[in-house]
Amino acid sequence: MDLRDTPEQAAFRREVRTWLERNLPEGWREGKVREPEDAAERVAFLKRWQRKLFEGGWAGLNWPKEYGGRAIGTIEYLIWAEEYTRLEAPNMINLSVGTALVGPTVIAHGKPWQKERFLQKILTGEEIWCQGFSEPNAGSDLASLRTRGEVRGDKIVVTGQKTWTSFAHQADWCILVVRTDPTSVRHKGLSFLLVDMRSPGITIRPLVEMTGEAWFNEVFFDGCEVPLENVVGTVDRGWDIVMHTLAHERGSSAQHARLAAEVERLMEIARKTPRADGTTAAQDPLVRQKLMDFAAQNLILRMTAYRNASTIEKHGVPGPEGSTLKILWSSLDQRVKEFAVDLMGPAALVRRGDDLAIDDGYWAYEALWSRAATIYAGTSEVQRNIIATRVLGLPR
Ligand SMILES: Cc1cc2nc3c(=O)[nH]c(=O)nc-3n(C[C@H](O)[C@H](O)[C@H](O)COP(=O)(O)OP(=O)(O)OC[C@H]3O[C@@H](n4cnc5c(N)ncnc54)[C@H](O)[C@@H]3O)c2cc1C
Numbered sequence: 001m002d003l004r005d006t007p008e009q010a011a012f013r014r015e016v017r018t019w020l021e022r023n024l025p026e027g028w029r030e031g032k033v034r035e036p037e038d039a040a041e042r043v044a045f046l047k048r049w050q051r052k053l054f055e056g057g058w059a060g061l062n063w064p065k066e067y068g069g070r071a072i073g074t075i076e077y078l079i080w081a082e083e084y085t086r087l088e089a090p091n092m093i094n095l096s097v098g099t100a101l102v103g104p105t106v107i108a109h110g111k112p113w114q115k116e117r118f119l120q121k122i123l124t125g126e127e128i129w130c131q132g133f134s135e136p137n138a139g140s141d142l143a144s145l146r147t148r149g150e151v152r153g154d155k156i157v158v159t160g161q162k163t164w165t166s167f168a169h170q171a172d173w174c175i176l177v178v179r180t181d182p183t184s185v186r187h188k189g190l191s192f193l194l195v196d197m198r199s200p201g202i203t204i205r206p207l208v209e210m211t212g213e214a215w216f217n218e219v220f221f222d223g224c225e226v227p228l229e230n231v232v233g234t235v236d237r238g239w240d241i242v243m244h245t246l247a248h249e250r251g252s253s254a255q256h257a258r259l260a261a262e263v264e265r266l267m268e269i270a271r272k273t274p275r276a277d278g279t280t281a282a283q284d285p286l287v288r289q290k291l292m293d294f295a296a297q298n299l300i301l302r303m304t305a306y307r308n309a310s311t312i313e314k315h316g317v318p319g320p321e322g323s324t325l326k327i328l329w330s331s332l333d334q335r336v337k338e339f340a341v342d343l344m345g346p347a348a349l350v351r352r353g354d355d356l357a358i359d360d361g362y363w364a365y366e367a368l369w370s371r372a373a374t375i376y377a378g379t380s381e382v383q384r385n386i387i388a389t390r391v392l393g394l395p396r
Helices: 007-023 039-055 074-086 095-109 112-124 239-249 255-272 285-315 321-349 358-374 380-391
Strands: 129-132 148-152 155-162 173-179 190-196 202-207 216-227
Touching: 007 074, 039 112, 074 255, 074 285, 095 112, 095 129, 095 173, 095 190, 095 239, 148 173, 155 173, 155 190, 190 216, 190 239, 255 285, 255 321, 255 358, 285 321, 321 358, 321 380
Parallel strands: 129 173
Antiparallel strands: 148 155, 155 216, 173 190, 202 216
């Protein structure tokens, strides 16, 4: 496979770069402006940025044109992500759930009114979404979920608990999976709902992570009424839709672009880190070997990302190879962050806002946050099971 851009791809890369350079929030590139620390201010800042992306035609790039997207190919999407990461643009607020999961699911399985009502507001950032799948006793084994949905006339009455629900405290809507057939077991008898997070009967309790942030939540449903028309697909037949959503969660990824930038930053830090003997860390052969190892591993990651993208281009959906990509980037990510802490010593753990913090506390935050990468979107053990059975053909 030729990994160089075709002339069309090179032109697209230039277009992305130019637009971003001209439209990033004022002061962003100079490091004078950054995402606010206050959660509410951060959401407002990121919603403004999302609106700008939408108006510039850069939201929902891989969505079909009829739903406000650009219908670009998967390789072009990787190019976009590479450039976006290279310029360290602000986070896209509705990316990981709204744009990546809800949009493609509603486009494929939603009713016409659901498409009309929900899709554009995802791209504009007017409505933020969360994903209510995991429960205290149903994570990797999602089919064992127990949150009940009782069909009563034109409503489904939901009772139960979800957990680890990212953004629930900021979200307007939720994709929720509930058991509507009480006699059913496992993946049968489930329904896929679109739930207004402001409905009566919902209690959201943020969970504080070791980073100090409250990113995800426990969500309790106590007789919460959801209109029956908010079911995606058919009542009791939600599992296929869940599978569709999860395939997108493990699909394409341009983590290599972020890791490449981080390895570059570590090289720069190594050059500036003095050693007792008057040399710098960059002159230490063990440090050099580590950095080169990361650079080589990251090249493998990039090629795997492109291979995965071409599978998606050919077959329309991500294949089980997406699991290889997930394991590769999440484990490399953790190793890079562990090394960063070793390289910088205790200073790497000083948080944002402190004068001693390196890179404004970036590494302190990332060293802790990277632990989550081998858990969310399917744990590494589960990804290995998928590779074993579906790629290598080993028995269950
Ligand atoms: C940062 C973060 C954000 C998240 N956001 C969301 C969200 O927005 N919405 C949502 O619904 N969920 C979310 N999750 C939850 C996530 O999907 C689950 O944590 C994940 O699926 C694992 O489930 P669990 O935590 O219940 O662990 P378990 O499934 O109980 O697993 C515990 C351990 O057992 C291992 N294990 C389990 N089954 C097997 C098996 N068959 N073979 C081998 N090993 C196995 C696992 O790998 C793990 O090490 C988030 C998680 C994190 C960390």
